[in-house]
Amino acid sequence: MRRLMSVALAATLALSASPAFAYKIFVSNEKGNDITVLDSENFEVIDTFKVGQRPRGIAVSADGSQIFVCASDDDTIQVYDTATYKFLKTLPSGPDPELLILSPDGKRLYVANEDDNLVTAIDLQTGARLAEIPVGVEPEGMAVSPDGTTIVNTSETTNMAHFIDSDSHQITANVLVDSRPRFAEYKRDGSEVWVSAEIGGTVSVIDAATKEIKKKITFEIQGIRSEAIQPVGVRITADGKKAYVALGPANRVAVIDAETYEVIDYLLVGQRVWQLAFSPGETHLFTTNGVSNDISIIDVADDEVIKSVQVGQQPWGVAVTPGE
Numbered sequence: 001m002r003r004l005m006s007v008a009l010a011a012t013l014a015l016s017a018s019p020a021f022a023y024k025i026f027v028s029n030e031k032g033n034d035i036t037v038l039d040s041e042n043f044e045v046i047d048t049f050k051v052g053q054r055p056r057g058i059a060v061s062a063d064g065s066q067i068f069v070c071a072s073d074d075d076t077i078q079v080y081d082t083a084t085y086k087f088l089k090t091l092p093s094g095p096d097p098e099l100l101i102l103s104p105d106g107k108r109l110y111v112a113n114e115d116d117n118l119v120t121a122i123d124l125q126t127g128a129r130l131a132e133i134p135v136g137v138e139p140e141g142m143a144v145s146p147d148g149t150t151i152v153n154t155s156e157t158t159n160m161a162h163f164i165d166s167d168s169h170q171i172t173a174n175v176l177v178d179s180r181p182r183f184a185e186y187k188r189d190g191s192e193v194w195v196s197a198e199i200g201g202t203v204s205v206i207d208a209a210t211k212e213i214k215k216k217i218t219f220e221i222q223g224i225r226s227e228a229i230q231p232v233g234v235r236i237t238a239d240g241k242k243a244y245v246a247l248g249p250a251n252r253v254a255v256i257d258a259e260t261y262e263v264i265d266y267l268l269v270g271q272r273v274w275q276l277a278f279s280p281g282e283t284h285l286f287t288t289n290g291v292s293n294d295i296s297i298i299d300v301a302d303d304e305v306i307k308s309v310q311v312g313q314q315p316w317g318v319a320v321t322p323g324e
Helices: 002-021
Strands: 024-029 034-039 045-050 055-060 066-071 076-081 087-091 097-102 108-113 118-123 129-134 139-144 150-155 160-165 171-176 181-186 192-197 202-207 213-218 234-236 242-246 252-257 263-268 273-278 284-289 294-299 304-310 315-320
Touching (some): 024 284, 097 139, 108 139, 118 139, 118 150, 150 181, 160 181, 181 234, 252 273, 263 304, 273 315, 294 315
Antiparallel strands (some): 024 315, 055 066, 108 118, 150 160, 181 192, 234 242, 294 304
């Protein structure tokens, strides 16, 4: 009897433990005008749902219940339920929203609007536009400091990273970086901001306190022309020890020691790797590959590509729910 109870208890614990690690992966398909959904158990496609025109940047709400989609050609932010994929509402945006990011407390959304050179701040509790912040020409990359006090936007044509006070919505510093900055990422301790320059071929590491560039990371891949090495998406592990950079048409993700800034490895992924997202717990990294129409899945512990999965047409953005 005691053995049967132990077996039953073990089975119950196993069943109750498995959903705690369950999450979903959402991929925006820029040309397909839809979102592909993958599960976290087998990394397989479980659904696809239609959204607005030319979906690009996407983000998941803090509680994991909603997904925000930049419908770039519709000039809106669309909101969908992550469980049912039902359309919920739109949020205000300027023309051509490209990328967006949530504030650390999950109460605000910051959006780069490429066509009118503005960053839009949105109150998620009321759905109201809080501010339109003038920035440089063709804004795209968005980051927010871990304490929520500073927003960073990168302008592709002005070649700057703009530091913005989140309360006053005023620019406090402009940092000149290399040509066509596409993405910005804070280290989790708030000490640095990494900005990728697609045409410049570099990642600038900016000291968050002094607003000075402390290091420029360059890339060299045997057999690949330098002009094909185009840094875009950047992700840094929570412990600040390792970083990953998507290198566009080079079809590689660079693995970087985030303390010494040395490139450790180049991982071969799909064609024109664009954006990156970690799984909860950072066990896996997901890449969107816009020309091969797939995502690559990287084992973070081993820095090994373990799988590729076909999604929709021209996958661009990727976001992951926090789990259940």
